[in-house]
Every structure is written in structure tokens, then in C-alpha cells.
Amino acid sequence: MSSATSPGSSPGTNEKILFWASFFTLIAAGIGFSVRAFILKDWGNQFGFTQSELGAITGGGLVGFGIAIIFFSFCADQFGYGKLMLVAFLLHASSAVVTFAATPVxxxxxxxxxxxxxxxxxxLFALGNGTCEAVINPLTATLFPRNKTHWLNILHAGWPLGLILGALIVLGFKQAAPDVRWEIKLGVFLVPVLLYGLMMFNKPFPHSEAKSSGVSLGTTLLTxxxxxLLFLFLMQALVGYVELGTDSWIGNITERVLQDETKALLAFIWTNALMFTLRFFAGPIVERINPVGLLFASALLGTAGLFMLGQDFTNATWPWMFAVTIYGLGKTFYWPTLLGTISERFPKGGALALGISGGIGMISAGLLGSPGIGYTQDYFAVQKLKExxxxxxxxYKAPDASGFPVFTSITPDQFPPVAGLDNAKLKVFDDWGGVIDPTDWKRKEGKTTTLESDLETVERLEKENKPVEKSLKENLTGLIKWWDAEGRPNYATDKDKLAEARLYGAKQALLYTAVVPALLAVGFLLLILYFMMTGGYKQIHLHDTHPPMEEY
Structure with a gap:
């Protein structure tokens, strides 16, 4: 059994290995999410999927992530961190095996x-990520009991680093090997998976702070x-909405505003590089203003950034980059600092308190944040185009109306279902706009459009005597007929109106989302006042010695 270091001393070798292995789990998660976003087109072309089918494949990611965090947090104190990390490794590895099997199947x-x-x-990938998150947050809080918020921020710098690496991996393959198969691009995420598996293999893991202090499950549940703490969980739901929900749309909206895919990608890399760098400096900031003060300042910056992004003056590149930088500064410290606050103030909550908090944030992002921001874009774009x-x-009206999840069923007058703009038709509009000859197959710079590529995929499958859904081919050919009959003849009159409406919807969505960090600012201000009236913010410790290590 490894010797433990005291809280006041430098972390020992074992602590450092476990911490950086935890760091690699978030790099793996970030690479996986980032690369998957770029290879959706490859899946659509190879297997003949529609956009809706691709959306169904990716839609369970954040929700599954959140469910896994909460579920495995119940097991963390009982079974130990080492056993759960073995489960996470197996889930990550099996996700690759099953995904790579798609081609032979x-x-x-x-x-x-x-x-x-x-x-x-x-x-499986989402469950692996959730299992890791259920372990690495309480593990980090246990390894560094006197500097929880600082080290949790450093830990979560792994997520933006993974997102950056994923984008760079795709760009690198695009330049050096543009025809490489998607399995190779996605398979890169297994490198950090293998690294964290090797680093954690046969290492002693500490018991959680709560377990080593003899805190019972009943006490944990009462905590x-x-x-x-329930109020902090509510704050975490708002953080999930504004951070991950906005992140799922910001790249798409940036490309809409700047009308340049490369600039949008550079903005994505810049904000994540900013987050990665600043999370290493949370400790000195927290020492001056405490975690709740940092969260309050972050909420103010997040509100200002989103408000500016929703204004007309940020339609140009440099004003947009300035505003997105303010937004990036605001969102940098939300997630890990809130987890640090929960761990510092409620150590008897153990891994379960951190797991519930992280799970609530992920579920909020998946069920409310991403679809809610999408609904807001539809709502205001439709309003503008109707005018x-x-x-x-x-x-361009979509055949079916959709609402704001949860809220539409509760208050349909405030959040009515909206038939937004049909993305399939808009894709044809973007790809074929301005083309006079409908038989011209080379629409943009000698490239085949998405619709034409989908049709070629269907035709190839038919020639190979492979099953093709009848409705899929009907939908694709129907889009071409619609374009020739309605879209192309009205392109000149629709072009500016559609662009104006889509931009207006995107900007208004960001403007209205600014309400969420504003609510966070109010909530954190209330917490500041609460701690002022109760003697100030103080970290609570359950013991004065480093917890004993668990052999695994």
C-alpha cells in the first residue's frame, strides 16, 4: 500500500498519477465528442442516413452522460473508485468496438x-464518460482536500483540450489524408483511453473523504x-443549460453570423484554448474572492458576452471575436468551481453530491439547453420571415411544429409549438442557390452537394442489392422536384429574406439565453449574502489527515 501524503505537503507520486490519469479521461471525452461532430457527414454518405437519423444517433450523448454520473455516484463510496474506473475503461473500449462494427454489420x-x-x-461512450465523471470529481477532491476548487478547475481543463485536439485531428487528416476512413479519425480517442487505463492499472485509490471519515449513507442522503445544497443543484442546472447548451450551438451560429466555416472553427478553438489556459489559474483567484465570488463574476461576464453576441454590432468578425471572448471568460469557471463549492461546503455529501450535481447539469443541457436554444432560433426566425x-x-416551412421541451406542455401560451424552417430545404437552398441549370451537378467549386451525395449513396446501395428505405429515396427526389418547381424560381427574392430571418433567429436565441447567466448572477449574489450573514465562506474538512489508500 502506498504511503499517503499529508494535506499540507506536496502531492505524492501516486496522487499525481491518479490525477493526470483523470485528466486524460476528459481529453478522451472531448476528442470523442469533437470528432463525432465532424464525421456525421461520413456516416450519412456511407450508410444513407438522413439528418434526423443522424440526430437520433447523437442525441443521447449528454443525457446518457448525465444518467451515468448519477447512477455510478451511488456506487462510488460503496465499491471504490478503482473498480468504477475499470468499468469506465471497458465502456470506452467497447464503444469503439461496437461503433467500428457498423461497416461490416x-x-x-x-x-x-x-x-x-x-x-x-x-x-456506451456516453456511459463511459459519465462513469469517469462520477469518479474523477470526488477523487480529485479527495486527493487535494485543501485545494479542491483549484484542482477541479485544472482537472476540467482536459475537456476543452480534448475538444481542441479533436478539431485539430480532423483538420490534420483533411490536409494530410483527406480520403482516410472515419474509423481512423474516431479511433484516435482510444489513445487517451489507453493512457488513463495504463496509468490507473494496479494503483491504490483513496477512499472518498466521506467514507474514510465514517459518514454513513443515511447522513449522506440527509446532506x-x-x-x-439543493439551491446549488439548481444553479448547476442553469450552468448546464448555458454552458453546454450554448456550446452545442455556438459553432453553428458563428458560421451563420460570419458566413465562414474556417472563421467559425477558429473561434471555436480560441474560446476552448482560453478556457483550457485559464482553468489552471483558478486557485489564486479563489484565494482572493472565494469560489462563490468567482462564480458571481463569471455569471456577470457570461451575461455580458451573450448580450453582446445578440446585438447587431457583433455581425462583423472582430466585434464578434471580442464578444465571444467575454462569453468564453464567463463560462470558463462555471462547472468545476461549482463542483468545488459543493465539495468544500458539503463534504458529507461525498461522491453522491458531486455526481448528482454533474448529472443534473448534463441532463439540463441535453433535455433543455440544446433543444431550448434550437426552439428559440426557430421561433424568432419564423416571426421575422412571416413579417x-x-x-x-x-x-420553407417545416411539415411539423415543435415546442420548447417541458415548458411548452406547461405553458403553451408562452412557449407555443412552432413550425420552423425545414432544414432539408435550407440545405438545398445553401448548396444549390443561384444555379440556373438544374442538370449541373457541380454546384460549388466542383463539389457534389449533400443532397446529390445522398442520392448517389442510395443508387449505389440499390446497385449492390442492399436494402434502401422507399421513403428515403422519395424524400430525396421530392426535394429536387421542390427545388426545381418552387425553390430555384424564387431564389432571388427569397435569398435575402431567408438570410435575414435565420441570422435574426440565431442572434435572438443568444440574446434570450443571456437571461440564464443573469439568473445565475442573482443566485450567486444571494449565496454571497448568505455566507456574509453566517460568518463568511469557509471550507469544511471532515478530517485532518489524508484519507487511507484503497488497494486496487
Whole structure:
């Protein structure tokens, strides 16, 4: 059994290895999420998936992530961190195996088999990420009991680093090997998975702070019901909404505003590089203003950044970059600092308190944040287009209306269902706009459009006697007929109106999302006042010695 270091001394070798192994788990998660976003087109082309089907494959990511965090947090104190990390490693490895099986399964059983491989692979990956998150947060708090917030911020610098690496990996393959298969691009995430597996193998893990102090499960559950902790859980739900929900859309919106894919990617890399760097400096900041003060300042910056992004003056590149920098500064410290606050103030909550908090944030992002921001874009884009060109709205209107999840069912008057703009038609509009000859297959710089590529995929599958859904081919050919009959003849009159409406919807979505960090600012201000009235913010310790190490 390894010797433990005292809280006041420098962390020992074992602590450092476990911490940096935890860091690599978030790099693996970031790379996996980032690369998957870029290879969706490859999956669509190879297997003949529609955009809706691709959305169904990726949709379970954040929700599965959140569910896994909460579920495995119940097990962390009982079974130990080492055993759960073995589960996480197996989930990550099996997600790769199942996902890579999509091609041979497609060749043997067709599109439906590949669809299930990718869905199951996505859920296994999300469950692996959630299991890691259930372990690494309380593990870090246990390894560094006197500097929890500082080290949790450093730990979570691994997530933006993974996102950056994923983007750079795709760009690197695009330049050096543009025809490389998607399996190779995605397989890179296994490198940090293998690293954290090797680093944690046969290492002694500490018991959680709560378990080593003899805190019973009943005490932990009573701690969870503390009014202040429940309020912090509510703050975490808002953090998940504004941070991860906005992040899922900000790249798409940036490309819409700046009308340049490269600039949008550079903005994405810049904000994540900013977050990665600043999270290493949370400790000195916390020493001056305490974690709640840092969260309050972050909420003010996040509100200001999103408010500016929603204004017309940020439609140019440099004003947009300035505003997105302010937004990036605001979101940098949200997640890890809030987890640090929970661990510092409620150590009897153990791994369960941290797991519930992280799970609530992820579920909020998956069920409310991402779809809510999408709904807001639809709502305001439709309003604008109805005002400027009802005929254009009639041409591009989606067949079905959708609402703001949860809120539409509760208050349908405030959040009515909206038939937004049909993304399939908008994609044709973007790819084929301005083309006079409908038989011209080379629409943009000699490239085949997405719709044409989808049709070529269907035709190839038919020639190979592989199953193709009848409705898929009908939808694709129907889009071409619609474009020739309605889209192309009205392109000149619809172009500016559609662009104006889509930009307006995107900007208004960010403007209204600024309400969420404003609510966070109010909440954190209330916490500052609460701690002022109760003797100030103080970290609570359950013991004065480093917890004993658990052999694994």
C-alpha cells in the first residue's frame, strides 16, 4: 500500500498519477465528442442516413452522460473508485468496438444494423464518460482536500483540450489524408483511453473523504437534502443549460453570423484554448474572492458576452471575436468551481453530491439547453420571415411544429409549438442557390452537394442489392422536384429574406439565453449574502489527515 501524503505537503507520486490519469479521461471525452461532430457527414454518405437519423444517433450523448454520473455516484463510496474506473475503461473500449462494427454489420444486414451499432456505440461512450465523471470529481477532491476548487478547475481543463485536439485531428487528416476512413479519425480517442487505463492499472485509490471519515449513507442522503445544497443543484442546472447548451450551438451560429466555416472553427478553438489556459489559474483567484465570488463574476461576464453576441454590432468578425471572448471568460469557471463549492461546503455529501450535481447539469443541457436554444432560433426566425415574406415562409416551412421541451406542455401560451424552417430545404437552398441549370451537378467549386451525395449513396446501395428505405429515396427526389418547381424560381427574392430571418433567429436565441447567466448572477449574489450573514465562506474538512489508500 502506498504511503499517503499529508494535506499540507506536496502531492505524492501516486496522487499525481491518479490525477493526470483523470485528466486524460476528459481529453478522451472531448476528442470523442469533437470528432463525432465532424464525421456525421461520413456516416450519412456511407450508410444513407438522413439528418434526423443522424440526430437520433447523437442525441443521447449528454443525457446518457448525465444518467451515468448519477447512477455510478451511488456506487462510488460503496465499491471504490478503482473498480468504477475499470468499468469506465471497458465502456470506452467497447464503444469503439461496437461503433467500428457498423461497416461490416451494414455490409451484412444493411442500414438498420449500422444504425443500431452507432446508437449503441454512442450510448456506451456516453456511459463511459459519465462513469469517469462520477469518479474523477470526488477523487480529485479527495486527493487535494485543501485545494479542491483549484484542482477541479485544472482537472476540467482536459475537456476543452480534448475538444481542441479533436478539431485539430480532423483538420490534420483533411490536409494530410483527406480520403482516410472515419474509423481512423474516431479511433484516435482510444489513445487517451489507453493512457488513463495504463496509468490507473494496479494503483491504490483513496477512499472518498466521506467514507474514510465514517459518514454513513443515511447522513449522506440527509446532506443531499440541505436547502443550500439543493439551491446549488439548481444553479448547476442553469450552468448546464448555458454552458453546454450554448456550446452545442455556438459553432453553428458563428458560421451563420460570419458566413465562414474556417472563421467559425477558429473561434471555436480560441474560446476552448482560453478556457483550457485559464482553468489552471483558478486557485489564486479563489484565494482572493472565494469560489462563490468567482462564480458571481463569471455569471456577470457570461451575461455580458451573450448580450453582446445578440446585438447587431457583433455581425462583423472582430466585434464578434471580442464578444465571444467575454462569453468564453464567463463560462470558463462555471462547472468545476461549482463542483468545488459543493465539495468544500458539503463534504458529507461525498461522491453522491458531486455526481448528482454533474448529472443534473448534463441532463439540463441535453433535455433543455440544446433543444431550448434550437426552439428559440426557430421561433424568432419564423416571426421575422412571416413579417418580411409570408410566401417564403410558406415555401420553407417545416411539415411539423415543435415546442420548447417541458415548458411548452406547461405553458403553451408562452412557449407555443412552432413550425420552423425545414432544414432539408435550407440545405438545398445553401448548396444549390443561384444555379440556373438544374442538370449541373457541380454546384460549388466542383463539389457534389449533400443532397446529390445522398442520392448517389442510395443508387449505389440499390446497385449492390442492399436494402434502401422507399421513403428515403422519395424524400430525396421530392426535394429536387421542390427545388426545381418552387425553390430555384424564387431564389432571388427569397435569398435575402431567408438570410435575414435565420441570422435574426440565431442572434435572438443568444440574446434570450443571456437571461440564464443573469439568473445565475442573482443566485450567486444571494449565496454571497448568505455566507456574509453566517460568518463568511469557509471550507469544511471532515478530517485532518489524508484519507487511507484503497488497494486496487
Amino acid at each position: 451494414f455490409n451484412a444486414y444493411g442500414k438498420e444494423g449500422a444504425h443500431w451499432c452507432l446508437i449503441i456505440g454512442m450510448w 443531499i437534502l440541505s436547502p443550500v 418580411t415574406s409570408p410566401a417564403a415562409y410558406a415555401r
